[in-house]
Amino acid sequence: METILVQKPAKAEIVKNAKAYVLALLEEKLPAQLVYHSPKHTATVVKEARALGEAAGLSETDQEALLLAAWFHDVGYTEVYDGHEFRSAEMAGEWLRQQGYPEDRIEVVQNLIRATHRDAKRETELEQLLVDADMSNMGRESFFAEGELLRAEWEATGGKTYSNTEWADNQLAFLLASKYYTKAAKERYEEQFKDNIKDQRKQLKKTEKKNKKKKEEEGGTFAEPKRGIETMFRTMYSNHMKLSDMADKKANMMISLNAVLMSLIITYFGAKLGSKTAALSNVGLIRNPIIAVPMGILLATALASVITAILCAQPDVTSFKWLKRSPQIATNRRVNLLFFGNFSKLSLDDFQHGMTEIMGQKEALYTNMVTDIYYLGDVLTKKYRLLRLSYTIFMVGLILTALSFGIALLYKV
Template identity: 75%
Template sequence: METTETIKPAKAEILKKAKAYITALFEEKLPPQLVYHSLRHTAVVVKEAKALGEASTLSATDLEALVLAAWFHDAGYIDVYDGHEYRSMEMAGAWLTERGYPADRIAVIQDTIRATHRNEASETPLQQLLTDADMSGMGQEDFFANAELLRAEWETMLGKSYSTTQWAETQLDFLLTAKFLTAAAKDRYQKQFKDNIKEQRKLLKKTEKKAKKKDEEVNGTFAEPKRGIETMFRTMYSNHMKLSDMADTKASMMIQLNAVLMSVIITYLGAKMGQTAALGSLFSKNPVLGVPMGILLITALGSVVTAILCAQPDVTSFKWLKRSPQIATNRRVNLLFFGNFSKLSLDDFQGGMTEIMREKDALYTNMVTDIYYLGGVLTRKYRLLRVSYSIFMVGLILTALSFVIALLYKS
């Protein structure tokens, strides 16, 4: 058993010099974005390493090595973020060598620092003690405050952004997979460590509840519709009705225009037919005049026919079983449109409407289906309207060109 003298905290001059060196180095060169891995964090790790080393009854030599490793374990952050442990080993070795520290003890200190890297194993007592000291924050009351500092540091240094819920999940996963390696650390931190896990679980549930509530406020739900959904459907119905009215108005204009045009042409030709000699004289003098008149007549006829088809009522309907327990939830059946429900008996229609009013999912399904088929009708209307206008435009151009040719031919 070791004597009391061997387990007292090491107070060699080298420790004072190491503290002064690291303090000056961090104050001068440590990036300000490192709000978690700061001089304060290093000082805490040194303090905890001393406490754990003393509780583990280390010899004065090993305790000195442990404390020196604690002072230098984050020194590499001044040059590199990821993999800073290896840079810390180099810096510790160079600084200790300059001061004539024994080479074998320098190797021990460097190996101890190496164990703090996430991919390195902690095998020796010194490595395990330093690892526990470095991770001691998860077993302390200020764990959550320090976690927010780490979150801010990762965002600025690594570009990793977390929502409150994501960060709570990340922290809980970390606590559930982490563990202390030494008996001294378990005795010192285990109680608070378990309390932190419980608190983190509560925090995660709280943040998830808030996020869900916020999402429902923004998007609403089918079970509890919000004003946004109602406004969306109202706007869509209004837009469909306006577009349908516009299509009918444009089709009506085209019907009237071409009807008048055809009436004039037919009336003119009819009058001339009563004067066969005059009409024959006209076409005999310039027979090419029959071409523009024919083109104009065909144009008017084609345009008016497609315009009439556009304005013609179109009722979409489907065949289904008149007695169906799922009539209100069938995605192809729209009980809100007369073209569908007129095929049903009164009892079936009343039953379906009652089911829609009772189940909001069925209501939204029918409204969406109704809008879909309205869109189909609009698509047909505007396609025919476009054809009507295209025929009229092309026909007028051809008529004008042929008339000019006829005039040139006459001259």
């Protein structure tokens, strides 16, 4: 009686496969507003988990479970925000079962992921190590930069804006209420963790002083726009970039399709014309010359469609020759110092002067951002007009080709 062996992935291989699966899933399905809980955050948690596991002297099996949990701990964000840990555990279990991973080890990985929930109890060393890795940003110099990403994410997903004072208060409360569980994490992060608490206290005091000393001034100081306005501009920029990328992809698709059609038609006719024997005896075009009509229509359609698609995909840079003659560069409604097509025409001194004006005047700042968005929209309008024309030509050409081919068949009969 033969014994059938089910081959399971090697230990190192299962972690490698998990990495590829998770990164692909996050890139495809993670909402765009999640700027903090990004693939970069997941990769950082995995890196820190590996370092903590090695420092703690984990066995190979436990280290593998820790790394698998680190890779999967945030995949639930692709479907749900609050309580994503539980969905992450479910998704990890589904994938691991497909890989033939042992059921008892799947349960370990799922328990580790659930332990990252804010209300969960962290009882085992593995759970504490994963939580320490997930919260490692508290003990890194990048804490404040990453905190701003989290602030933007919460504002985008929760519909609430935070003032600088509110956010500094929130961050300080979070740091004071948090701790590292394992010895390895304390040795790795504790010093910077304490420094971050001190810096956050200083930052909060400075913010409070500024709020007491001054209220927003119209000019003469660097502009500090409202968070809601910043969110609006950030969203508009993001939408413009996505629409532009979508237009370029559709244009590239039309270019590829029509280039293939043209190559096939030209190759076919070239081969037939190059063979005198075939041209005199076997070519369908000689027997029925009208068949050249649909082929000609298809070739003309492909040519016209690919030309408009190329015009859509080619870079379009707006510039102004009269920039140097404008005395008020920053406040001129038609000048966009935020776009290289404009400021590259200026001297370094003029550009620096203009940027200083922008940073010192709220009106100039908003004027340039609005101008930038306007010209982005102008370029986008041209792209979609050409793209629509390309698709219309292709559709009409296919219809005419089919009709003329049908007529040619009837004529032959």
